[in-house]
Amino acid sequence: DAKTTQPPSMDCAEGRAANLPCNHSTISGNEYVYWYRQIHSQGPQYIIHGLKNNETNEMASLIITEDRKSSTLILPHATLRDTAVYYCIVKTLYNFNKFYFGSGTKLNVKP
Amino acid sequence: GAVVSQHPSRVICKSGTSVKIECRSLDFQATTMFWYRQFPKQSLMLMATSNEGSKATYEQGVEKDKFLINHASLTLSTLTVTSAHPEDSSFYICSAQTAGTSGSITDTQYFGPGTRLTVL
Numbered sequence: 172d173a174k175t176t177q178p179p180s181m182d183c184a185e186g187r188a189a190n191l192p193c194n195h196s197t198i199s200g201n202e203y204v205y206w207y208r209q210i211h212s213q214g215p216q217y218i219i220h221g222l223k224n225n226e227t228n229e230m231a232s233l234i235i236t237e238d239r240k241s242s243t244l245i246l247p248h249a250t251l252r253d254t255a256v257y258y259c260i261v262k263t264l265y266n267f268n269k270f271y272f273g274s275g276t277k278l279n280v281k282p
Numbered sequence: 283g284a285v286v287s288q289h290p291s292r293v294i295c296k297s298g299t300s301v302k303i304e305c306r307s308l309d310f311q312a313t314t315m316f317w318y319r320q321f322p323k324q325s326l327m328l329m330a331t332s333n334e335g336s337k338a339t340y341e342q343g344v345e346k347d348k349f350l351i352n353h354a355s356l357t358l359s360t361l362t363v364t365s366a367h368p369e370d371s372s373f374y375i376c377s378a379q380t381a382g383t384s385g386s387i388t389d390t391q392y393f394g395p396g397t398r399l400t401v402l
Contacts, residue, residue, distance in 0.1 A: 205390070214286070214375050214393035215326070258325070268314070268379060268389055272326040 175259045180277040183253075189246040191276050193259030196240040203262045204235060205270070206244045208255040208278075215258065215272075218244065249280045285309055286378050288394035295366055296402055303361045303397045305376030311356035312378035316391065317349070320373040332359045366401045373398050 176194040183189040195204065203222050207215040219226055219233045221242070226233045232245040246253055258275040262268060285308040295301050305315055314333050318326040330351050332338040338351035348370075350362040359378075363370055377391040 207393075209326075212373070212396070212398075214288075214377075214395045217284075217390055217392060220390065268391075269316070269328060269331060270377075270391055271328060272318075274325050 175261055175273045177257075177259055177273060177276045179274065180279065182279045182281060183246075183249045185251060185280055185282050186248055189249040189253065189278055189280070191244040191246075191257050191259075191278065192241065193244070194241045195259070195261050198239050198261050204233070204239075204242050205260045205262055206231070206233065206257065207260065208253075208257045209275070210252075210255045218257075220262075249278075251280050251282065254278060254280045284380065284390075284392040286376065286392050286394040288374075288376055288397050290397060291395060292398045292400075294400045294402065297367050298365055300362055300364045301366055301399060303363075303374055303376075303399075305359045305361070305378070305394055307357045307378040307392075310378070310380055312359075312380065313356065314379040315353055315359040316377045316379070317351060317359075317361050318375045318377070320375060320396075326375060363399065366399070368401045371399055371401045 203220050205220040206218040209215045219228055219231050221233045235242045256275040256277050258272050260270050287306045289304045317329045319329050320326045328341050329344045330338045330340045332351050332353040334353050334356050340346045348364055353359040373396050375396040377393045379389045379391050
């Protein structure tokens with residue numbers, strides 16, 4: 172399974188863009204990159220996913236490098252409610268679509 | 283759409299008793315459900331994969347006789363912690379995967395709100 176590496180924590184000022192990086196250098200050609208977040212004591216919330224092209228939805232944008240070895244999740248205008256642990260997950264292709272969570276990045280949005 | 287519920291949200295039980303946790307997909311059919319466990323300040327750990335109408339598959343190191351999983355319908359999976367002990371105290375989270383195109387790898391998992399189990 173492709174492993175992911177994320178910084179343990181990041182700070183962001185309220186109203187500014189939050190850019191959360193993720194390294195997945197062993198990703199296979201057909202594996203997707205998923206991003207979830209977990210607010211304290213809740214279940215993870217789906218944010219976005221992508222294969223090779225950049226993706227955008229109402230929550231965030233996902234930028235995947237051309238070699239697919241890393242990606243960045245962008246929250247364009249962070250609010251205090253975006254304070255959470257953000258997980259980058261590479262979805263295993265041949266293993267019943269299991270998700271293996273890494274340690275994630277704790278994003279602290281500050282006023 | 284894609285809402286997953288869990289019941290109960292919190293349970294406290296005595297050591298040696300069994301506890302059942304329900305996971306329901308409310309507005310979609312889920313061919314596959316997953317069960318995770320999360321200890322304080324740690325990440326989610328996948329315990330088992332549950333497919334409707336078949337036996338669950340457990341991750342290495344997870345005792346299948348202790349954590350009984352039943353996936354009787356496309357909207358309900360249950361996890362029973364048998365003979366619970368204090369070390370089983372944890373946050374248990376389920377997820378349900380939308381029944382997309384057969385073999386599709388883009389099926390997203392939607393997570394329940396979690397169940398906090400405390401064993402005294």
